[in-house]
Amino acid sequence: MLLRVDHESSVSLHEQIAGSIRASIASGDLQPGEKLPPARQLADGLDVNVHTLLRAMQTLRDEGLLEMRRGRGTAVTGAAPNLASFNELAKKLVAEARKGGMNNDQILQIVKGQL
Amino acid sequence: MKTTRFINAAILPAATIAAPVLAIARFRDELPDPVATHWNLDGTVDGSMSLTGLLLTAGATLVLPGIALLVGTTVWSHRLPRGSAPFGAGLGAFLAVLGSAIVVSTAVEQRGLATYTDADSPAILLVIAAATVAGLGAALLNRSLPYAPSSLTSHRSGPAFSSAESMELGDAERMVFVETQSVNWLLAVAMAIFLAGVVTVVFGPILVGVILMLSALPAAALGRIRVQVDRNGVVVRSALIPLRFAKIGLADIESAGAIDVNPMSWGGWGYRGSLRVAGTAAVVTRGGPGMRLDLTKDRLFAVTLDDPDTPSRLLNTLVTA
Structure with missing residues (x-):
């Protein structure tokens, strides 16, 4: 797994970290069941606050990519590889739609229209 | 002679x-x-x-x-x-x-x-x-x-070693490489020894059982290792028990590259050699690809890694930055 953050980017650090981990899951670099290193060790390497890193992990937990268990660390879920690639696609879709000047309702309309 | x-x-x-x-x-x-x-x-x-x-x-x-x-x-x-x-x-x-x-x-x-x-x-x-x-x-x-040591010399100059190129990394950018590596037969050995210990505790002499259970630790420690490479250098830890095999500061690293690790030429599995005494050390969990670090004072460190190229490039970048 290769994580990368740019401290001068306009994208917030926790989003960058979440994106990095998501990409690693989508590419198969992080396998289902694999455990992530303790947040403290990753945060130190990335030169970010531990809370920033935990926030990124919480985002991924909410997306269903990671499961966090007290005392047992953070692991990639079985469903993660699928979800990760779709989350990546959804992120791209939202970003493109915003560039096109669409608001949330319009984006949802488009997605719903495809269902 | x-x-x-x-x-x-x-x-x-x-x-x-x-x-x-x-x-x-x-x-x-x-x-x-x-x-x-x-x-x-x-x-x-x-x-x-x-x-x-x-x-x-x-x-x-x-x-x-x-x-x-x-x-x-x-x-x-x-x-x-x-x-x-x-x-x-x-x-x-x-x-x-x-x-x-x-x-x-x-x-x-x-x-x-x-x-x-x-x-x-x-x-x-x-x-x-x-x-x-x-x-x-x-x-x-x-x-x-x-x-x-022909094996070490070939590590140094042979075709097996390819010095990795560096990568783009901005001043405000930070990168962390992490690989968790599992060696199933070591984990199986650890589990077998541990279970033998449990059985002995229940049915036999307790002390012998406890010693058996403890002796499963080295295999367990080595059975799953985690290598982290970042701005601080390289750290090799056991992913199963809180044990750090090696920590090498960035200041000690001169360059990094990929090698092919043959456990026999390093004297077996585990933490081999000693950086302080012998100037050469390696964490070996299996044969196959690994990362080699050329350190200051003509020392050499190696660790088995499935993907040695990415961390080598990262290290070479960090070292020259």
């Missing part, structure tokens, strides 16, 4: 085989059969074995493995990591002489006895002292052998 090899690879092994055989052949008629082989703390006999049994047991568990180690480290001394050949030769000679001396002292001390229960406890300290002297001697002799 020739004398050294001759003593370590021929004379010592031959002597450790010949001495017990000759001793038993010489005193066979005067010895009780079975002979006493184990004593209580207060010096009374509580174990015996037939003469042949003693000879075979000592041979199979001490003398032959010791000789194999001694001959192996003597013949291949130039191909082993620095420091490990003398250690192996010393250990081999120690084991071989220990096994040999146990048989000889048994034969010498118990001759003339009617039954084995009359035997006094043996001069075990003398036996251990002899084995220690032989071990130290063999280790010193082995040290005089020329050291030209």
Whole structure:
């Protein structure tokens, strides 16, 4: 797994970290069941606050990519590889739609229209 | 050099085989059969074995493995990591002489006895002292052998090593590489030993069981390792138990690249060598791809990694930044 953050980017650090981990899951670099290193060790390497890193992990937990268990660390879920690639696609879709000047309702309309 | 090899690879092994055989052949008629082989703390006999049994047991568990180690480290001394050949030769000679001396002292001390229960406890300290002297001697002799580890030299200059290029990394950018590596057979061994320990605790001597359970730890520690590379350098940890195998600061690293790790040329699995003593060390979990770090003061570190290229590029970038 290769994580990368740019401290001068306009994208917030926790989003960058979440994106990095998501990409690693989508590419198969992080396998289902694999455990992530303790947040403290990753945060130190990335030169970010531990809370920033935990926030990124919480985002991924909410997306269903990671499961966090007290005392047992953070692991990639079985469903993660699928979800990760779709989350990546959804992120791209939202970003493109915003560039096109669409608001949330319009984006949802488009997605719903495809269902 | 020739004398050294001759003593370590021929004379010592031959002597450790010949001495017990000759001793038993010489005193066979005067010895009780079975002979006493184990004593209580207060010096009374509580174990015996037939003469042949003693000879075979000592041979199979001490003398032959010791000789194999001694001959192996003597013949291949130039191909082993620095420091490990003398250690192996010393250990081999120690084991071989220990096994040999146990048989000889048994034969010498118990001759003339009617039954084995009359035997006094043996001069075990003398036996251990002899084995220690032989071990130290063999280790010193082995040290005089020329050291030209072809495996390490080929790590340095051979085609196996490809110095990785660096990557783009802005001043405000930070990157972390993490690889978790599992070696299933080591995990299986650890699990088997641990379960054997649990069974022993339940059905057998508790202390032996606990020792067995604890001895599963090294295999478990090595069975899943995690390597992290970032702005601080390289850290190799066990992913299962809180144990750090190695931590190498960025300031100590000159360059990084991929190599092919052959456990035999590093002296086996685990943490091999010593950066402080030998200037060479490696964390080896399996054969195959690994990352090599050239360190300051002409030292060398290696760790097995499925993807050595990415962290090598990252390190080369960080080092030159």
